[in-house]
Amino acid sequence: MIADPPFDRPRGRPLVATLLGLVALLATAAAPALAQSGTPITASIETRDLRVGFTPGPYEDAFKAGAAPVLGAQGYRIAYAHFSTGLEVNKAVAFDEIDANVMQHSVYLKAYNERNGTDLVGIVQVPTPPMGLYSRKHRTLSAVRPGATVAVPNDPVNLERALKILRDAGWIGLKANANPVDVTELDVTANPSGIRIVPLEAAQAPRALDDVDFAAIQGNFAIFSGLKLTEALALETMTAPYINVVAVRRVHAETPWAKAIVAAYRSDAFQAAIRADRFYDGFTLPDYFR
Incomplete structure (x- = not known):
């Protein structure tokens, strides 16, 4: 500190x-x-x-x-x-x-x-600032291909937010879960895009952009690392609890x-x-x- x-x-x-x-x-x-x-x-x-x-x-x-x-x-x-x-x-x-x-x-x-x-x-x-999906290798969501690596936060609460972004992008299916702290990768019910989900400590996600295809990054860490919300390929629909x-x-x-x-x-x-x-x-x- x-x-x-x-x-x-x-x-x-x-x-x-x-x-x-x-x-x-x-x-x-x-x-x-x-x-x-x-x-x-x-x-x-x-x-x-x-x-x-x-x-x-x-x-x-x-x-x-x-x-x-x-x-x-x-x-x-x-x-x-x-x-x-x-x-x-x-x-x-x-x-x-x-x-x-x-x-x-x-x-x-x-x-x-x-x-x-x-x-x-x-x-x-x-x-x-909302969580967003960012990439340095791709310019659109449609660029996703089987085997593409997607970094997500490794804590359950923010993992749920990231998985919802991937779901809304049409990349995965996601089981409904009333308790965000219980969400894991096992809640992914379908993966038609064939992506590979890579859990990381949330603060490390911006640094991982050079190594992964996409990264779901919390808004505070994105801004702190110099990313702009307007650069995100997708932003979460943020509700009051978040x-x-x-x-x-x-x-x-x-x-x-x-x-x-x-x-x-x-x-x-x-x-x-x-x-x-x-x-x-x-x-x-x-x-x-x-």
Whole structure:
């Protein structure tokens, strides 16, 4: 994990070393009120620090463009943490190393909770690029031939999304499965195109484009690697459960800072920032966008 600034303290410890100047300036005015209420001096300061984690993709840029200015105007200080995988960033939220993350859809979040015994929840949806089918060797879907290699994500939740793209392209038949976390290659019921499905770790898919005929790539990894949504030979039809969310621990979902994050994303300022940038053309937008 690379974090700026570094997180070298557990949540809730006093920030004495870094806040002596502030305490000195406010001591005279604050002391009577604190003495009367008994509230620790770090309580109000802690709610002003927001630690938000991201994996590679467009979500940090969107947050900085539209949500962070709104939060900053309210006095929140944002610290950005960077992770390589969703497992790492979810663990960081679960252990209160960071407050929130922006990188996953609700289906993935539910599967993570079930497998790890955690209780993370989505508090607001965010603009999300759809998964797409890309190729550096072929220009059309009709170029598929028997034996063609197709890279797909190796985690069940996103494997289902990829297989649905292949199904909609007419390349495979797919058994209906009500639970995405149970989907495997065995759910492919027909393969009239004769393709060879190659499961890969999702973040590796863009790098595999030179080695496979086609690759189903999640939108965040596609954009991070320099691919454009308009370059995809096919894009998934994204439904609400697959639109990404801001995730926090359930116990924090109703805190003032969590509500402030929700309000920042739903603000006119955030929506205007996203609509004004052509980079977000093709993204699936949450239903609060007007």
